[in-house]
Amino acid sequence: MSNTSKKPDWSKPAAMALPKGGYFPNRVEQGRYGPIFPKTPANYGFTIIAKIIPGREPAFYEYAQRIEKAVADAPDCLAVLKLHYLRWVLFPIKGETYFMYQGIFDTDFDKYTEDAVAIFTSTGLRTVFENLEGFPEDWQTNPAAFARFVREHQCPSFLEYGEYPFVSADEIKKALALKASFSTMLDQMQ
Amino acid sequence: MLDFDDIQHILLTRAPALNGRYVFVSFRDAEGGRAWLSTLLETVHSARAMRESVARDRRWVTLAFTWNGLRALGVDEASLATFPDEFKQGMVARAEILGDTGENHPEHWVDGTASPELHAIVILFARDAEERARCVAQHDELLARHESVRVLSTLDLEATPPFDYAHDHFGYRDRLSQPVIEGSGDVPTPGSGGFIKAGEFILGYPDESGPGPALPQPEILSRNGTFMAYRRLEEHVGRFRSFLREHGQTPEEQELVAAKLMGRWRSGAPLVLAPERDDPALGADPQRNNDFGYKEQDPHGYAVPLGTHIRRMNPRDTAANMSRRRMIRRGATYGPPLPEGAPDDGVERGIAAFVICASLIRQFEFAQSVWVNDKNFHELGNERDPIIGNQDGTLEYKIPKRPIRKKITGLPAFTSVRGGAYFFLPGLRALRWLAALGRAPS
Numbered sequence: 001m002s003n004t005s006k007k008p009d010w011s012k013p014a015a016m017a018l019p020k021g022g023y024f025p026n027r028v029e030q031g032r033y034g035p036i037f038p039k040t041p042a043n044y045g046f047t048i049i050a051k052i053i054p055g056r057e058p059a060f061y062e063y064a065q066r067i068e069k070a071v072a073d074a075p076d077c078l079a080v081l082k083l084h085y086l087r088w089v090l091f092p093i094k095g096e097t098y099f100m101y102q103g104i105f106d107t108d109f110d111k112y113t114e115d116a117v118a119i120f121t122s123t124g125l126r127t128v129f130e131n132l133e134g135f136p137e138d139w140q141t142n143p144a145a146f147a148r149f150v151r152e153h154q155c156p157s158f159l160e161y162g163e164y165p166f167v168s169a170d171e172i173k174k175a176l177a178l179k180a181s182f183s184t185m186l187d188q189m190q
Numbered sequence: 191m192l193d194f195d196d197i198q199h200i201l202l203t204r205a206p207a208l209n210g211r212y213v214f215v216s217f218r219d220a221e222g223g224r225a226w227l228s229t230l231l232e233t234v235h236s237a238r239a240m241r242e243s244v245a246r247d248r249r250w251v252t253l254a255f256t257w258n259g260l261r262a263l264g265v266d267e268a269s270l271a272t273f274p275d276e277f278k279q280g281m282v283a284r285a286e287i288l289g290d291t292g293e294n295h296p297e298h299w300v301d302g303t304a305s306p307e308l309h310a311i312v313i314l315f316a317r318d319a320e321e322r323a324r325c326v327a328q329h330d331e332l333l334a335r336h337e338s339v340r341v342l343s344t345l346d347l348e349a350t351p352p353f354d355y356a357h358d359h360f361g362y363r364d365r366l367s368q369p370v371i372e373g374s375g376d377v378p379t380p381g382s383g384g385f386i387k388a389g390e391f392i393l394g395y396p397d398e399s400g401p402g403p404a405l406p407q408p409e410i411l412s413r414n415g416t417f418m419a420y421r422r423l424e425e426h427v428g429r430f431r432s433f434l435r436e437h438g439q440t441p442e443e444q445e446l447v448a449a450k451l452m453g454r455w456r457s458g459a460p461l462v463l464a465p466e467r468d469d470p471a472l473g474a475d476p477q478r479n480n481d482f483g484y485k486e487q488d489p490h491g492y493a494v495p496l497g498t499h500i501r502r503m504n505p506r507d508t509a510a511n512m513s514r515r516r517m518i519r520r521g522a523t524y525g526p527p528l529p530e531g532a533p534d535d536g537v538e539r540g541i542a543a544f545v546i547c548a549s550l551i552r553q554f555e556f557a558q559s560v561w562v563n564d565k566n567f568h569e570l571g572n573e574r575d576p577i578i579g580n581q582d583g584t585l586e587y588k589i590p591k592r593p594i595r596k597k598i599t600g601l602p603a604f605t606s607v608r609g610g611a612y613f614f615l616p617g618l619r620a621l622r623w624l625a626a627l628g629r630a631p632s
Contacts, residue, residue, distance in 0.1 A: 144275065
């Protein structure tokens with residue numbers, strides 16, 4: 001359960017310092033697959049860092065093409081995850097290639113773990129994770145193993161900032177739609 | 191092909207019962223528990239037996255076990271370890287995830303189901319009170335012969351009058367939207383969402399995502415079995431009726447308030463199809479009373495508020511992967527009806543129900559945490575399910591209306607959780623296997 005009843009002022013930018021490990025020890029919320037990282041002014045998010053299987057770099061670039069096409073073909077294919085942004089990065093450490101996957105979204109990941117697994121299967125998002133060391137072979141039928149991998153490779157933030165804190169992507173889209181409606185109204189008033 | 195001879199009847203059929211009793215038991219020792227089980231399992235109908243003899247039978251029995259109960263009967267640790275974590279932990283350990291906090295916390299449960307000593311449930315559905323009394327006497331005799339089986343509590347179920355249709359103590363028509371398993375022989379009513387693969391509800395069959403997860407071991411124990419969440423929900427009828435009076439001046443207005451909480455009129459007529467006034471003929475017609483969606487027909491909730499009970503429990507075309515979230519509901523009402531106009535008498539009454547699904551975490555727990563108790567479901571900000579959500583008097587309920595929505599603040603709790611547990615519902619072969627554990631192979 002998310003505690004989103006508080007209504008912070010979106011016009012007041014905010015930063016939140018987070019304890020080591022990512023959880024506030026006295027208020028850890030339990031999700032179905034384990035503890036939930038707290039919501040911050042930058043909403044929920046993850047930063048997954050994992051080593052790639054040596055020599056697999058080309059698969060990541062092919063994957064980028066595939067995702068670009070999947071989203072172009074079905075713009076709502078990721079809607080259920082309530083995302084703001086996703087970033088995929090490859091970087092070297094001592095000659096070995098690592099992968100960073102960072103997402104900012106409006107729900108705790110725990111809620112939609114199974115939906116995420118389903119999306120991974122249907123959109124081809126899967127391929128990138130299958131090129132990471134230690135990714136569970138039975139992930140398609142074992143959401144718990146999938147969630148465990150994500151948790152084990154999650155690097156929690158120690159500081160997060162929001163220029164418009166706690167605002168959801170849906171609220172932003174509603175505000176833009178309202179702005180467009182007002183523009184239309186003003187046009188009609190001419 | 192479904193194994194109708196092995197699957198317990200409750201999974202596929204609904205008994206035509208007006209009365210019933212749930213018996214919660216604990217085993218002092220494995221041998222005694224297995225001896226009791228050996229006798230009692232002879233009374234359990236398979237799905238096929240139930241269908242063939244339902245016209246002449248007068249009682250139907252179901253048996254299910256907690257994880258502690260499987261251990262108490264002698265299932266070995268290696269097998270126990272292969273069951274899903276949420277079942278191993280049990281409903282009490284999952285309380286925060288389920289929203290069972292505050293007044294709903296297991297420490298307030300009244301029936302011993304929060305105890306780790308809860309090992310099994312016997313579900314009896316009977317055609318009438320006389321048949322129930324006969325069965326109870328028979329079971330009492332059996333218990334007298336097996337002192338190592340201790341009864342933690344019992345709960346008597348009584349249908350609520352009038353008996354011509356199923357409804358709860360608040361008066362809402364029930365059993366309107368049930369998933370239909372592919373191969374079960376049943377046909378979904380219009381709007382009920384098509385056939386669902388058996389593996390969503392029964393272990394050992396393909397599910398909506400593929401061949402299905404690995405089975406708990408040994409397979410003879412798990413195949414044709416499934417999981418079952420038990421919920422004993424007290425309904426605060428006096429409080430509910432006061433609320434309707436507070437928010438509706440006339441009986442018609444009060445009916446509309448009741449409908450706006452549920453998403454259906456108490457007759458069962460869905461607000462999407464009957465937004466202005468009740469239509470009892472629609473409510474009673476299974477060919478029409480479930481045939482609607484939200485995405486096109488009511489996207490903003492002007493007919494059915496976004497936070498209604500039915501919109502949360504079955505978002506239909508406004509949620510992803512619905513076929514992976516369906517659940518079978520069984521159960522009945524308990525306690526005496528509160529006569530219309532009578533003040534609350536302090537007697538507990540409510541619904542004691544089972545949610546049956548192949549994965550408690552993916553189906554039941556998802557529904558509880560993401561649909562029922564997420565304050566921000568559909569961006570609502572500060573609401574929970576108005577009927578079964580955890581309400582502590584601080585939340586609100588919004589009813590969309592032009593030009594300005596109606597917002598009710600401080601929604602009271604109309605229900606409270608009074609008991610609950612996770613059970614494994616084995617197939618008939620598995621029941622016999624459990625009863626024979628520890629016996630030398632012949």
